[in-house]
Amino acid sequence: MLKVEHTHEPVEFSEALVGLIADKIIRYPEGKQKSALLPVMHDVQAEFGWLSVPAMDKVAEYLKIEPIEVYEVASFYTMYFLRPQGKFVLEVCRTSPCCLVGAEKIMDHLEQKLGVKEGEVTADGLFSWRGVECLAACGFGPVLQIGPEYTFYENLTNESVDQLISDLTAKANN
Amino acid sequence: MGRKLLLEHINVPGINTYDVYRSKGGYTAVEKAMKTLTPEEIVEEVKKSGLRGRGGAGFPTGMKWSFLAKPEGVARYLVCNADESEPGTFKDRYLMTYIPHLLIEGMIVASFALGANTSYIYVRGEMMPQIRILERAIAEAKNAGFLGKNILGTGYDLELYVQPGGGAYICGEETALLESLEGKRGNPRIKPPFPAIAGLYGCPTVVNNVESIAAVVPIINDGGDEYAKLGIGRSTGTKLISAGGNLKKPGVYEIDLGLPVEEFLYSDEYCGGIANGKRLKAVVAGGSSVPILPANLFMKTINNEPRLMSYESLADGGFVSGTMMGSGGFIAYDEDQCIVRNTWNFARFYSHESCGQCSPCREGTGWMEKVLHRLENGHGKMSDMDLLVDVSKKIEGNTICPLGDAAAWPVASAIRHFRDEFEWHVTNAATAVRRNYGIAHYADPLIIAEKAG
Numbered sequence: 316m317l318k319v320e321h322t323h324e325p326v327e328f329s330e331a332l333v334g335l336i337a338d339k340i341i342r343y344p345e346g347k348q349k350s351a352l353l354p355v356m357h358d359v360q361a362e363f364g365w366l367s368v369p370a371m372d373k374v375a376e377y378l379k380i381e382p383i384e385v386y387e388v389a390s391f392y393t394m395y396f397l398r399p400q401g402k403f404v405l406e407v408c409r410t411s412p413c414c415l416v417g418a419e420k421i422m423d424h425l426e427q428k429l430g431v432k433e434g435e436v437t438a439d440g441l442f443s444w445r446g447v448e449c450l451a452a453c454g455f456g457p458v459l460q461i462g463p464e465y466t467f468y469e470n471l472t473n474e475s476v477d478q479l480i481s482d483l484t485a486k487a488n489n
Numbered sequence: 490m491g492r493k494l495l496l497e498h499i500n501v502p503g504i505n506t507y508d509v510y511r512s513k514g515g516y517t518a519v520e521k522a523m524k525t526l527t528p529e530e531i532v533e534e535v536k537k538s539g540l541r542g543r544g545g546a547g548f549p550t551g552m553k554w555s556f557l558a559k560p561e562g563v564a565r566y567l568v569c570n571a572d573e574s575e576p577g578t579f580k581d582r583y584l585m586t587y588i589p590h591l592l593i594e595g596m597i598v599a600s601f602a603l604g605a606n607t608s609y610i611y612v613r614g615e616m617m618p619q620i621r622i623l624e625r626a627i628a629e630a631k632n633a634g635f636l637g638k639n640i641l642g643t644g645y646d647l648e649l650y651v652q653p654g655g656g657a658y659i660c661g662e663e664t665a666l667l668e669s670l671e672g673k674r675g676n677p678r679i680k681p682p683f684p685a686i687a688g689l690y691g692c693p694t695v696v697n698n699v700e701s702i703a704a705v706v707p708i709i710n711d712g713g714d715e716y717a718k719l720g721i722g723r724s725t726g727t728k729l730i731s732a733g734g735n736l737k738k739p740g741v742y743e744i745d746l747g748l749p750v751e752e753f754l755y756s757d758e759y760c761g762g763i764a765n766g767k768r769l770k771a772v773v774a775g776g777s778s779v780p781i782l783p784a785n786l787f788m789k790t791i792n793n794e795p796r797l798m799s800y801e802s803l804a805d806g807g808f809v810s811g812t813m814m815g816s817g818g819f820i821a822y823d824e825d826q827c828i829v830r831n832t833w834n835f836a837r838f839y840s841h842e843s844c845g846q847c848s849p850c851r852e853g854t855g856w857m858e859k860v861l862h863r864l865e866n867g868h869g870k871m872s873d874m875d876l877l878v879d880v881s882k883k884i885e886g887n888t889i890c891p892l893g894d895a896a897a898w899p900v901a902s903a904i905r906h907f908r909d910e911f912e913w914h915v916t917n918a919a920t921a922v923r924r925n926y927g928i929a930h931y932a933d934p935l936i937i938a939e940k941a942g
């Protein structure tokens with residue numbers, strides 16, 4: 316297992332990211348730019364893979380709010396990562412309707428195949444996995460998603476999971 | 490075969506694009522509404538249609554719209570609830586993926602009726618692909634002159650934005666959703682005031698489910714009276730049902746309300762029966778929050794009448810022998826499924842998703858999860874069932890938002906209807922853990938009869 320450190324390295328927002336933030340802020344009435352917080356945090360996470368404290372502080376600056384307003388929101392919602400993750404985070408739905416069609420077996424298989432427990436990162440830094448709650452695809456279970464695009468994989472089998480992992484590994488090594 | 494109002498064109502290639510959608514009669518509801526109807530007349534049509542909110546509570550949409558406060562000089566908002574996180578429910582995702590313009594068209598008509606100049610579609614953050622689909626559809630509609638300034642030369646302006654959530658079931662509750670849209674934690678607000686008076690940014694706001702908004706399109710096209718001809722009694726129109734679990738053909742189906750549940754479950758047009766030749770053991774008819782029913786009580790009411798897919802028929806018998814339509818998240822359990830495990834899974838869900846504001850919900854959901862976990866893992870006690878019922882009663886009705894009730898009902902109903910299966914887990918702990926499924930004698934008696942005959 317790779318040891319991932321909680322870093323406080325300073326971050327720079329790219330021009331593209333700053334553009335995305337500006338595009339979000341105009342969606343709300345004047346003075347209500349805090350509304351952009353959730354969408355902006357998604358953009359920042361897509362760029363860095365997780366939300367470090369310096370990154371959240373920068374978000375606060377751009378939205379003209381206090382850093383604590385960013386931290387409290389980031390920690391409330393499940394999609395924001397407050398520590399570094401594998402390059403690909405495989406999120407499997409673990410809620411009952413998916414369990415009826417084999418979600419638990421898929422999670423067991425993932426654990427075995429990747430050799431890491433839920434929430435841990437593989438030695439090559441490529442993968443982590445976790446169970447998440449119902450993803451609104453219950454008729455097509457078992458399902459998993461991979462951020463930051465949230466690409467969706469339905470009707471999973473052990474074989475399709477293996478295929479996915481080798482495809483992603485190939486993609487990462489190219 | 491029932492009429493399809495929402496999904497009629499779902500299989501037309503390219504229906505997700507503006508051009509194809511338009512060629513199939515898309516955006517005529519916007520033209521009709523803006524050119525021939527006043528906002529009040531639109532609200533009247535929706536009232537006449539009898540449409541009831543499709544997000545779970547079933548509150549009449551036209552009535553909700555007519556409650557919207559209209560103080561001079563204050564902005565009003567329409568917010569579409571596309572948070573869709575209720576386990577078992579996946580219809581909104583389906584609709585937004587395959588026919589996004591239907592939602593956009595409904596949003597324009599509804600915004601016009603309510604006098605909103607900025608509207609938001611709050612989509613759960615996990616649905617990034619759907620967010621991109623909707624944003625593309627919005628750009629197309631704007632390009633065609635159905636959004637933006639001075640729409641169709643009427644002087645009416647509308648901007649429509651898609652807002653992602655951050656992953657929290659509670660943000661489907663409308664006031665938590667508004668908090669989240671304001672960039673805060675998803676803590677439900679104390680009501681009153683209701684959003685119709687003080688919603689987004691303290692302004693009058695209507696929150697409606699994706700399917701409710703989409704249904705406005707056929708209502709305006711054909712008239713509220715036509716819509717009300719479909720369905721049965723106060724359950725008018727069509728409803729999208731997300732059918733999952735151990736079914737031969739899981740998927741999203743549009744049914745006329747009033748369809749017999751037996752036909753929905755077993756006919757080839759819909760679910761096609763239970764998968765793998767198994768028998769039906771139990772059904773959750775409207776998403777994880779509604780009471781679970783054993784097969785026999787689900788197929789027929791306690792008065793031996795065939796049960797129908799309608800708000801009233803599903804609720805027939807109240808909490809003693811009935812359930813609820815909820816969000817239309819239909820989950821079928823075959824004879825091999827364990828009710829204790831399922832109840833634990835749902836309890837864990839609610840405990841995980843409680844926002845933590847009220848102690849009965851925060852603590853109670855955690856206790857229920859723990860007790861169910863030990864029952865499922867062979868360490869339960871005979872007194873646990875009464876303990877669970879007791880905890881569920883202490884949550885019910887004592888919380889800020891209905892998540893508390895939603896957590897209590899599945900547990901209370903599972904114990905009410907399947908108590909001997911819970912007891913069996915205590916008395917046969919080793920077997921229950923090894924086998925990991927329950928007792929099959931609840932399985933559908935109708936099918937047993939067929940097999941015997």
Ligand SMILES: Cc1cc2nc3c(=O)[nH]c(=O)nc-3n(C[C@H](O)[C@H](O)[C@H](O)COP(=O)(O)O)c2cc1C
Nearest residue numbers: 542543544570572573574661662663697698701891
């Ligand atoms: C815990 C909880 C979760 C909810 N989740 C949703 C949801 O995901 N989608 C939805 O439309 N309504 C949801 N609702 C219902 C909303 O609060 C609200 O009633 C609904 O959006 C109103 O729309 P409608 O009148 O069109 O049904 C939820 C309610 C609660 C208490």
Ligand code: SF4
Nearest residue numbers: 844846847850888890
């Ligand atoms: S009932 Fe539960 S989810 Fe609702 S406000 Fe209270 S603690 Fe939060």
Ligand code: FES
Nearest residue numbers: 408413450452453
């Ligand atoms: S239960 Fe897995 S997607 Fe709904």
